[in-house]
Amino acid sequence: MTVFKRRTSPNFGSRNKSIQIDMLLIHYTGLPSTEVSLKRMCDPEMEVSAHYLIDEKGLIYQLVAEKDRAWHAGVSYWAGETDTNSRSIGIELQNPGHEWGYTPFPNLQMGALRELSQDILTRYQISNRLVLGHSDVAPARKKDPGHLFDWKWLAKSGVGYWPETSPVKSSVDSITIRKSLNNIGYDPRAKIVDVITAIQRHYRPKRIDGKIDADCVSIINALENDTP
Ligand SMILES: [Zn+2]
Numbered sequence: 001m002t003v004f005k006r007r008t009s010p011n012f013g014s015r016n017k018s019i020q021i022d023m024l025l026i027h028y029t030g031l032p033s034t035e036v037s038l039k040r041m042c043d044p045e046m047e048v049s050a051h052y053l054i055d056e057k058g059l060i061y062q063l064v065a066e067k068d069r070a071w072h073a074g075v076s077y078w079a080g081e082t083d084t085n086s087r088s089i090g091i092e093l094q095n096p097g098h099e100w101g102y103t104p105f106p107n108l109q110m111g112a113l114r115e116l117s118q119d120i121l122t123r124y125q126i127s128n129r130l131v132l133g134h135s136d137v138a139p140a141r142k143k144d145p146g147h148l149f150d151w152k153w154l155a156k157s158g159v160g161y162w163p164e165t166s167p168v169k170s171s172v173d174s175i176t177i178r179k180s181l182n183n184i185g186y187d188p189r190a191k192i193v194d195v196i197t198a199i200q201r202h203y204r205p206k207r208i209d210g211k212i213d214a215d216c217v218s219i220i221n222a223l224e225n226d227t228p
Pocket of ligand 1: 026027028072134142144
């Protein structure tokens with residue numbers, strides 16, 4: 001396992017014991033450097049944290065014990081559950097993000113993420129379908145980890161899910177699409193354009209415009225058909 005460093009964050013609480021840990025949530029820090037990110041996540045006034053932070057070289061910091069509820073998801077929703085922090089393990093990847101100069105995620109960082117994630121998925125028996133990005137559970141508010149995050153590579157290396165799509169012929173009306181998005185787990189209260197954008201960031205990063213095109217419809221169909 002990659003080198004582990006411990007920094008204790010005071011920003012956590014107790015998990016809701018009636019909620020099972022069944023999700024791995026991936027973020028970027030959106031801050032200029034690892035030091036700034038660590039400082040922020042360990043500052044009691046900031047009230048933010050994650051279980052892990054991985055820097056660009058693949059060094060893993062543990063900030064909060066997995067048994068505790070870290071504060072990374074904020075206002076969020078997936079498949080009927082709004083207490084995303086109780087149901088998930090949260091991993092932050094150091095990256096300046098859209099605000100400070102978004103950069104590709106280095107191989108060393110992705111490798112460490114894969115290794116850590118595989119271990120977490122095994123220990124909690126988390127489904128690959130529930131390896132999600134912050135933008136999936138908070139589409140109106142969040143962009144992370146964003147279009148430069150290589151979900152496809154991660155899924156092909158055993159962490160997360162990549163849908164096999166087949167082209168669709170006809171266009172689909174927005175009521176049908178909405179139903180499908182709800183069935184997949186996306187927030188039914190979010191604007192459809194925000195949810196489509198979140199799907200594009202995750203599964204179709206080459207064009208992010210929030211528009212429902214044939215490509216998006218086939219991705220949505222695949223996701224819905226494979227929803228457990
Ligand atoms: Zn985030």
